[in-house]
Each structure stands twice: as structure tokens, then as C-alpha cells.
Amino acid sequence: MSISLETPKKFALLVNQAHQVATEVFRPISRKYDQAEHEYPKELDMLAALIDGMNDGGEGGTGARGVRRDTSQDGDNKGANRNGTNMSSVLSIMEACWGDVAMVLSMPRQGLGDAAIASVANDEQLERFGRLWASMAITEPGFGSDSSKVTTTAVRDGDDYIINGEKIFVTAGGRSDAVVVWATLDKSKGRAAIKSFVVPKDTPGCEVERLEHKLGIRASDTATLRFTDCRIPAANMLGSPDIEDDNGSSGFAGVMQTFDNTRPLVAGMAVGVARAALDEIEDLLTEAGVEVDYDRPAYTQHAAAAAYLQMEADWEAAYLLTLESTWMADNRKPNSLQASMAKAKAGRTAVDITLRCVELAGSFGYSENSLLEKWARDSKILDIFEGTQQIQQLIVARRLLNKTSAELK
Numbered sequence: 001m002s003i004s005l006e007t008p009k010k011f012a013l014l015v016n017q018a019h020q021v022a023t024e025v026f027r028p029i030s031r032k033y034d035q036a037e038h039e040y041p042k043e044l045d046m047l048a049a050l051i052d053g054m055n056d057g058g059e060g061g062t063g064a065r066g067v068r069r070d071t072s073q074d075g076d077n078k079g080a081n082r083n084g085t086n087m088s089s090v091l092s093i094m095e096a097c098w099g100d101v102a103m104v105l106s107m108p109r110q111g112l113g114d115a116a117i118a119s120v121a122n123d124e125q126l127e128r129f130g131r132l133w134a135s136m137a138i139t140e141p142g143f144g145s146d147s148s149k150v151t152t153t154a155v156r157d158g159d160d161y162i163i164n165g166e167k168i169f170v171t172a173g174g175r176s177d178a179v180v181v182w183a184t185l186d187k188s189k190g191r192a193a194i195k196s197f198v199v200p201k202d203t204p205g206c207e208v209e210r211l212e213h214k215l216g217i218r219a220s221d222t223a224t225l226r227f228t229d230c231r232i233p234a235a236n237m238l239g240s241p242d243i244e245d246d247n248g249s250s251g252f253a254g255v256m257q258t259f260d261n262t263r264p265l266v267a268g269m270a271v272g273v274a275r276a277a278l279d280e281i282e283d284l285l286t287e288a289g290v291e292v293d294y295d296r297p298a299y300t301q302h303a304a305a306a307a308y309l310q311m312e313a314d315w316e317a318a319y320l321l322t323l324e325s326t327w328m329a330d331n332r333k334p335n336s337l338q339a340s341m342a343k344a345k346a347g348r349t350a351v352d353i354t355l356r357c358v359e360l361a362g363s364f365g366y367s368e369n370s371l372l373e374k375w376a377r378d379s380k381i382l383d384i385f386e387g388t389q390q391i392q393q394l395i396v397a398r399r400l401l402n403k404t405s406a407e408l409k
């Protein structure tokens with residue numbers, strides 16, 4: 001089965017629309033909301049309604065909800081080679097992040113919790129939660145990378161679960177309607193007892209404690225949430241309530257699967273912001289009379305042109321890995337390895353490219369006269385959340401060497 005490297009024709013309109021939104025909506029307000037940290041970009045409301053309309057209009061889910069692995073369209077999918085909603089989500093997110101990553105992370109009903117719900121909710125849950133803005137709360141004061149260390153508890157009480165614990169660094173945690181909380185049913189049972197629960201934010205006992213001040217993506221709110229005897233219906237648990245043997249760990253594997261769909265999205269964000277910096281530096285090089293010649297070896301060209309060619313090659317690799325992992329998700333192929341490769345490469349590349357572009361543009365790049373300095377700040381998070389650079393490399397190494405998480409850590 002082959003992979004075509006062109007943007008699928010059926011997504012051309014969507015990609016074009018996302019680019020227009022990035023140019024006409026995000027870029028003009030980008031600096032304003034970077035400076036007004038914690039202020040909600042109200043301009044996003046109308047856009048979010050438009051995306052809702054597209055989702056409701058039977059276009060199969062786009063944005064965060066596009067990550068649902070649809071099993072209804074083509075039977076067992078044997079021999080199929082299709083680009084579906086994962087691809088349309090990633091392509092449109094790339095374009096939107098060419099405009100502003102923080103705006104994309106602030107988009108109502110496009111949270112990582114929405115992607116988790118779209119990925120693993122059953123049809124009844126999708127009906128109840130599919131229209132909410134959901135953030136995703138995994139990280140706690142006691143851990144970040146090692147998500148098997150969850151200490152937030154979920155205790156069954158009749159038809160309910162009672163949640164207790166603290167979650168930190170929750171993107172859109174202040175603004176979202178609901179939060180997908182990772183909690184353990186039984187700390188003694190290890191990772192197999194970790195489940196995710198949809199907690200509506202207006203549930204008594206669910207409290208937003210504070211918002212972070214950050215290096216980048218300042219238009220996106222990052223919250224600390226506290227859950228104190230927070231009672232939710234048992235039917236709000238995503239996935240199976242069974243606790244498998246810790247050795248089997250299939251319960252945990254279920255929640256981890258969400259990442260196979262969301263890591264390509266984050267890789268797409270990184271590809272988008274890196275492209276923005278490349279396009280900006282290309283214009284500056286042209287203005288300065290530096291020509292980039294694709295037909296001559298880099299070492300025969302102006303040093304800035306050679307740097308540009310090197311960055312473009314890196315960008316292309318990140319872009320193609322992102323498309324590959326997304327295409328695999330659309331075709332229901334196991335893509336953990338490729339999703340981590342894409343996330344690692346794209347996260348690192350975005351950080352390198354945006355910072356290098358600041359360097360090439362000199363004082364102009366460092367000043368607030370351009371968005372280059374902002375993109376250099378915004379890109380760093382893409383190499384941290386949804387699994388850091390080092391964690392992605394660890395996952396890739398485990399897969400390639402056929403080692404378990406206990407054997408290689």
C-alpha cells in the first residue's frame with residue numbers, strides 16, 4: 001500500500017479555509033492576546049460555532065473530534081487506502097497553527113479532552129459529551145512524564161464514582177465545560193487500575209484553583225484543578241471498568257491509546273508553527289536579496305540560504321512523519337511507533353527552526369516587531385506536553401528494540 005504525498009484534493013477547501021482563518025483571524029490578534037495573558041480571545045466563539053456546524057453537517061468530524069477511529073465506513077478496511085477525519089484534522093490544525101498555536105489550544109470544544117472522548121467514548125457517551133468543551137487532566141504535582149503514577153482516586157459508591165485529587169497544568173482547564181480526569185480505582189493494582197472520567201466542571205467539588213503564567217502560548221489558559229469528594233455518574237467512565245492484572249495492563253493500554261490519535265495532532269501543530277517561521281524568514285531573505293536555490297548544493301550558497309535549505313529539509317521530514325502517522329490512524333493501523341516518531345521529530349524541529357529564524361533575523365527577530373520571537377516561545381511546549389522529546393524517544397526505542405516499559409525506562 002502506498003502513501004501519496006500530495007494534500008488530498010477533497011481537503012483542499014478545508015486547508016484553504018484554515019489558512020484564511022490563520023491569516024485573517026489569528027494573526028491580527030496574536031500579539032494582543034499574548035500580552036493579555038489569561039484573557040479569553042472572544043473572537044474564537046464564532047469560529048468554534050462554524051466548526052460545530054461542519055461537524056454537525058455530516059463532514060465526519062474535524063478538529064479535535066476528527067480523531068475518532070470510524071469503523072463504520074468500509075467494513076474491515078482490507079485494501080482500503082483512505083484519508084479520513086484524522087487527516088483532515090491534522091491538515092487543518094497545521095494551517096491554523098501557522099496562524100497561532102495558542103488560539104488553536106483555546107478553541108472552544110476543540111480540547112484534548114474532546115479528542116480523548118472522540119477516541120474512546122462509547123456512542124451513548126459521545127451523545128452526552130460530544131458537544132462539550134473538554135480539557136484533559138493527567139499531570140499531578142507528583143508526576144508528569146510517568147503517567148502510571150496517578151494518585152487521584154475514583155471510588156465507586158452506588159451508581160457513582162467519587163473523585164479526589166489535584167491536577168496541574170491542565171490546558172483550557174479554566175475555560176472548558178468538562179475535564180477528562182485520569183484517576184485510579186485502586187492504587188495497589190498499579191497502572192491497570194487507571195481510568196479516565198468525564199467530570200463536568202460545574203460538578204460540586206470540582207474547583208479551578210489557579211492559572212499559570214508561562215513562557216509561551218499565553219493566550220491558552222493552563223489551570224490547576226482540585227477535586228474534593230467530586231461525585232459523578234459511573235457512566236462517565238471512559239472505557240471498561242475492569243481492572244486487569246497489572247501484568248496484562250490492558251486497561252491502562254486503553255487510556256494510552258488516546259495518545260496514538262492525539263500525538264499526530266500535536267506534531268501537526270509543531271509543523272504549522274515551524275512553517276510560519278520558515279515563511280517569514282524566506283520573505284526576509286528575499287527582501288535582503290538572498291536567493292535560495294534548490295538546484296545548487298547548499299555549501300555553494302549564502303550562509304543564510306544554506307541554513308534555510310537545511311531547515312526546510314528538517315521540516316519536510318517532520319511533515320512527512322506527521323502525515324504517515326495520521327494516515328495510519330485513518331486506516332486503523334497500529335501507529336504508536338510512528339505517532340511518537342512524528343511527535344519527537346516535529347517537536348524538536350519546531351523548536352530548532354523557530355529559534356534559528358530568530359537568530360537569522362537578528363534584532364528584528366528578537367523584538368516584538370515581528371511574531372518570530374513569539375513563535376520561538378510558543379513552539380517549546382509542543383516538545384513537552386503529550387509526552388516530552390525524551391519520552392517519545394523512549395517509546396520509539398522500546399518499540400524498535402521490542403522491550404517493555406519495565407525493561408527500558
Ligand SMILES: Cc1cc2nc3c(=O)[nH]c(=O)nc-3n(C[C@H](O)[C@H](O)[C@H](O)COP(=O)(O)OP(=O)(O)OC[C@H]3O[C@@H](n4cnc5c(N)ncnc54)[C@H](O)[C@@H]3O)c2cc1C
Pocket residue numbers: 112135136137138139143144145146168169170171172214222381384385386387388389390391394409
Ligand atoms: C503549558 C502546559 C500545558 C500542559 N497541558 C497539559 C494538559 O492539558 N494536561 C495534562 O495532563 N498535562 C499537561 N501539561 C503537563 C505536561 O504534559 C508535562 O509537563 C509533561 O508530561 C512533562 O512532565 P513534567 O513537567 O513533570 O516533567 P518530568 O516528567 O519531571 O520530566 C523532566 C525532564 O526529564 C525528562 N525525563 C523524564 N522521564 C525520563 C526518562 N524516563 N528518560 C529520559 N528523560 C526523562 C523529561 O523529558 C523532561 O525533560 C502541560 C504542561 C505545560 C507546561
